[in-house]
Amino acid sequence: MGQPLSVSRLSARGFRNLGQLSLSPGARFNVIHGDNGQGKSNLLEAIHYLAALRSFRGAATAELIAEDEDRAELIAQVRGHAAPRDYRVRLTRGSSRQVRMDGKRPRSTADYVSSFQVVLFHPGDMQLVSGSPELRRGFLDRILEQYDPVYGSSLAAYQKALRSRNRLLKADRPDRAAIVAFDELLASAGAVVGQARERLIGELSPLVVKAFEDISGEGLPLRLAYAPRVVPEVDTLRRTLAESLDKDLARGFTADGPHADDLTFALAGSRAKHFGSQGQHRAIVLAMKVAELYELEQRTGRVPILLLDDVSSELDRARNRRLFALLSELGGQVFLTTTHPEFILLDRDRVDYRVEDGKLTQS
Ligand SMILES: Nc1ncnc2c1ncn2[C@@H]1O[C@H](COP(=O)(O)OP(=O)(O)O)[C@@H](O)[C@H]1O
Ligand SMILES: [Mg+2]
Structure with a gap:
């Protein structure tokens, strides 16, 4: 320990x-x-x-x-x-x-x-399984930021570039060259973010499954999976941004990238978000917090x-x-x-x- x-x-x-x-x-x-x-x-x-x-x-x-x-x-x-x-x-x-x-x-x-x-658990976390994907991305990001300063910097750079690109997309007469100038940074920082989240989910999975069994007392098989909007490879991200430019201009925001990732849960093969009971959701949330604690301990050597x-x-x-x-x-x-x-x-x-x-x- x-x-x-x-x-x-x-x-x-x-x-x-x-x-x-x-x-x-x-x-x-x-x-x-x-x-x-x-x-x-x-x-x-x-x-x-x-x-x-x-x-x-x-x-x-x-x-x-x-x-x-x-x-x-x-x-x-x-x-x-x-x-x-x-x-x-x-x-x-x-x-x-x-x-x-x-x-x-x-x-x-x-x-x-x-x-x-620190690992925090508050009543708002009860929505982690059933609420919006933003909560689940936040859960992953908070863990990664706490042991990997490179992740924290990459995520901050990605989010800053995304805000700038979205602001330009909303302009009355959008400047296409200025917009695509952000694509390289979004692709490279986005790949760091997406790959780190994918690896983290792989590490968390067995910890969440074990803690869920301990807390719920249920033997139902739980599975976690990373659901990226775009495969987190630099080339794929770069190509998707280029291909979606016209759609992004029409929508006024950048649709594709790790800012649209999700983490999904399946309980006995069914999406827990839609099928799990409230009690099961709470047990999964608690299990995620326990897993967060173990993961941080393993990564930092500190509880x-x-x-x-x-x-x-x-x-x-x-x-x-x-x-x-x-x-x-x-x-x-x-x-x-x-x-x-x-x-x-x-x-x-x-x-x-x-x-x-x-x-x-x-x-
Ligand atoms: N900036 C602030 N300055 C003074 N009081 C504040 C400020 N922000 C919140 N409060 C007060 O803090 C109290 C809420 O505290 P909180 O810790 O949320 O309560 P609880 O004990 O229910 O958890 C409220 O009375 C609120 O008015
Ligand atoms: Mg309170």
Whole structure:
């Protein structure tokens, strides 16, 4: 088993409603309870932001800074690397974000993000199997970004080029030469993205299948498959972009490429998206999160920090019990939020916090 990553000290100032906050979390289970709207998710969002440099609720910087403040600061001391590390983020209204690792500016966002692994599970993830393909691409991308900085840079370059190309496609009098000038970059970065996703799905498959059996208690054969819009080879991507130019001009956006990829699930041979029960969907989602954790551990040699936002309320008692049994085996640091701490079926290695109006007290 890898070395567990853990936040040994966390401070926040001016982030959402958290005021001035400073805590030394437990190395295993940290249970954060409180009524709705008190700041439980905000606390997880702070930890997640420090690791991923974005809000898991899609919030813009202005929304993350406390309403009556001009800036927010987050600091985490993290153990699990060769030496303890210090991660800092400063958000300032109307100004760019400042990020520091051990006091130094990281070479790139991709570099920073691939050094601090967290696995997040929140109620929105319940749509992973049944919701839009964008959620499943995001799931794959977040895993890859967390261990491969080259992937993070390639994806960022691809998305930037795609936005530019789409903007040109929408122009009143589109400039064809300017549009096709992006095709080479889209083909090369797109091939990196598509091939990495394909390889990842191959690695995740057996892990998801095993975790699904453990969680659901069902022997139904589950299969994962990569469903690319275009085969992720540079030549094929380049040719498809060229051939689709007229259609893209008519539509006003680029139709083909890894931005239209999907990940599909088959349960006993049928598409789970259409046939699985809600209980099966949830078990698959949980299995995907467990697989994400194992994959990151195998790739980085570190057990990621697990953030579970109000997940117990989404699962029945039997699945909750299996989930917590599994978490106890995994051995890393866990932060979980709940309105009902008595539903958290853990009795060892547990620290409880209460949140009220953004203030945290150990209880
Ligand atoms: N930028 C902000 N400044 C001040 N308060 C905020 C900000 N963003 C959100 N909040 C407050 O945070 C609270 C919601 O916190 P949240 O962590 O989502 O609650 P929960 O405990 O239900 O998870 C709300 O009361 C909201 O008004
Ligand atoms: Mg919440």
